[in-house]
Amino acid sequence: MTMDWCPGIREACAHWRDAPMLQHTFEALQTSLDSDSDAAIDAAKGLVECVCRVVIDQLDDPTKPLKPRDDASINDWVSAATRALKLGDIRHRKFSDLIKHHNGLADSLRVLRNDAGPLSHGKDGFIQTLTVYHRRAAILAADAIVAFLHHAYLEAQLNPMNSREPxxxxxxxxxxxxxxxxxxxxxxxxxxxxxxxxxxxxxxxxxxxxxxxxxxxxxxxxxxxxxxxxxxxxxxxxxxxxxxxxxxx
Known part of the structure; x- marks a missing residue:
């Protein structure tokens, strides 16, 4: 896999070039994809959370803050971002399901790798095949989420008082x-x-x-x-x- 698999992530990271944590996580994703590493799963989740943080920082109302705690789950971050973008109507329930399944996908991979271990008695090929497909699914899911949030942000009415935009x-x-x-x-x-x-x-x-x-x-x-x-x-x-x-x- 290459960065060609995640055009939405590339576009969002190019737009928010001045967001240091987002750029750091983007570099981690690039490195993990170049080396075919399962760290791409964590980097994909991290990118979703970083994009959520940027969106919330730009649009959050200080009188009614939506920002979750730092140890909140990816579901909490995306939920807060969609509320900041005022996308909480009924037609976005399926999008919420996508977030839930993306989080579960990463957890399943973590458990699977831990159970298999380095001495998996002939299961290496099977585990490796699952790992590749899990990695691919996680990247595609993260790209869909990031693209959705980024384009919704581009259509939002920004507040020039606290915007980081030029x-x-x-x-x-x-x-x-x-x-x-x-x-x-x-x-x-x-x-x-x-x-x-x-x-x-x-x-x-x-x-x-x-x-x-x-x-x-x-x-x-x-x-x-x-x-x-x-x-x-x-x-x-x-x-x-x-x-x-x-x-x-």
Missing amino acids: WEWFAADNALIDTHVGLAVDAEDSDSSTPTLRFLLPDGDDLSIKIEVSRLLYQLDRGAYVEALNAARGAQVLVDQSIEEQGEA
């Missing part, structure tokens, strides 16, 4: 703001060298944010920050030279 993700909302909200910069006052950005709301009010020029450039455009820094260094050299000349005079 600015581009909120294209429609961005267009509304850019059309109806203006921007002005207040001149520096005598009490502070930090300028104030005023965002002019359509109702006549404004939102004021006081921010250093260096901080704004550093957070928004590192290239512009470096260019501004080089220009500032040149300006400081001229200032220092002027001070020295005045001192000599």
